Amino acid sequence: MENNLGNIMVIGACGQIGSELTTALRERYDEVKVIAADKCAPGGQDLFENGTYSSLNVLDRGGLKEEVEGHDIDTIFNLAAILSAKGEKNPQLAFEVNTVGAYNTLEIGRKLGVDKIIMPSSIAVFGPEVPKDDTPDEVYLKPRSMYGVTKVAGELLGYYYWDKYDLDVRELRLPGVISHKTLPGGGTTDYAVESFYSALTDGHYDFFVREDTRLPMMYMPDCVKSLIQLAEADPGSLHGRTNYNVGSMSFTAGELAREIGRHIDEFSYDFSPDYRQELADSWPNSVDDRSARTEWGWQPEYDLEKMVRDMLVNLERKLGDDVSVELNTQLA
Ligand code: SER
Numbered sequence: 001m002e003n004n005l006g007n008i009m010v011i012g013a014c015g016q017i018g019s020e021l022t023t024a025l026r027e028r029y030d031e032v033k034v035i036a037a038d039k040c041a042p043g044g045q046d047l048f049e050n051g052t053y054s055s056l057n058v059l060d061r062g063g064l065k066e067e068v069e070g071h072d073i074d075t076i077f078n079l080a081a082i083l084s085a086k087g088e089k090n091p092q093l094a095f096e097v098n099t100v101g102a103y104n105t106l107e108i109g110r111k112l113g114v115d116k117i118i119m120p121s122s123i124a125v126f127g128p129e130v131p132k133d134d135t136p137d138e139v140y141l142k143p144r145s146m147y148g149v150t151k152v153a154g155e156l157l158g159y160y161y162w163d164k165y166d167l168d169v170r171e172l173r174l175p176g177v178i179s180h181k182t183l184p185g186g187g188t189t190d191y192a193v194e195s196f197y198s199a200l201t202d203g204h205y206d207f208f209v210r211e212d213t214r215l216p217m218m219y220m221p222d223c224v225k226s227l228i229q230l231a232e233a234d235p236g237s238l239h240g241r242t243n244y245n246v247g248s249m250s251f252t253a254g255e256l257a258r259e260i261g262r263h264i265d266e267f268s269y270d271f272s273p274d275y276r277q278e279l280a281d282s283w284p285n286s287v288d289d290r291s292a293r294t295e296w297g298w299q300p301e302y303d304l305e306k307m308v309r310d311m312l313v314n315l316e317r318k319l320g321d322d323v324s325v326e327l328n329t330q331l332a
Helices: 016-028 060-070 084-089 090-113 147-164 188-200 222-234 255-262 274-280 290-296 303-323
Strands: 010-011 036-038 053-055 075-078 116-122 168-174 176-178 204-207 213-219 248-252 268-271
Touching: 010 060, 016 036, 053 188, 060 090, 060 268, 075 090, 075 168, 084 147, 084 188, 084 274, 090 116, 090 147, 090 168, 116 147, 116 255, 147 188, 147 222, 147 290, 176 188, 176 222, 176 290, 188 204, 188 213, 188 274, 188 303, 204 255, 213 222, 213 303, 222 290, 248 255, 255 268, 255 303
Parallel strands: 010 036, 010 075, 036 053, 075 116, 116 168, 176 213, 204 268
Antiparallel strands: 213 248
16 A cells, blocks of 8 residues: 555554554555564564564664664654553653653654654543543543653643644544553553453453443554554644544443353453552543544444454464363354
8 A cells, every 4th residue: 555654663563552553554555664663672573573673762862863864764653651550550660651752752753854753642641520421532631640641741742743843743542452462561451451361261350440440442453543544644634633532442341241251151250459440430431532533534343242252263363272261152
């Protein structure tokens, strides 16, 4: 397909989203133009075998500049982040990686005249004051987690660089992202991924949130699609710029458990809320994403039922002999 993004760099390419976005971009465009950048050690992963890999820490501004300049990068996706739960364990690190990392990316973009920067924000920007259902894009933002604070800062910084320096920055607020390739790295919504692994390997999962905890979620193919769609969108139609809600599905932990249980009879589960419950309680149940739908054509494909089937099919294949339960339906 014709590439309107030029040479691309994905920072945080080894992470949950980065690993799948990099592959999707390489499939969609000319492989050699998508540089996977991260600080993880190269070895074994298809990311390193199927294209160029840059060893890079987003906090090293000099190194980042060299790599962006050296590869003549036009578009940067900055996915390097410390998520909410890990961020509460180490707020200082979360500030550095998320806020200083975003600042470094924007500064390098400005100095080198990069065409576009795409950075995910999160539902963690919201605090408990806002409407819980169909939370609008434009509301009072008072997050309670350091992750949320850094994401609000990232949105505002992005808007500033667009407004003042004409840098084409685009950001969208991702919900909890569910996937089977790479594990998420310390988010509050990780229970939605862990429950599948445990259901298949142990037949049991202890959710770390209450049964009635409802959060916005999204399946990885939709997540990758949203990032690429936003990146490719006509800049003239982007009025929201750096604060697009992107909705997909919304379910409680109990609803997820029961949907998995429809396919695995012996699946049992408990709910033992821990410190992450407070973070989950401060976030919306669902978001109003009309701006994303009208301004750049956002349209998710997966609902709970379809996502659960796809996750089980793929994880059963991936986990192989580690699967200890019978799946009671023909999933494929
Ligand atoms: N998945 C993120 C987290 O739980 C929310 O965007 O931290």
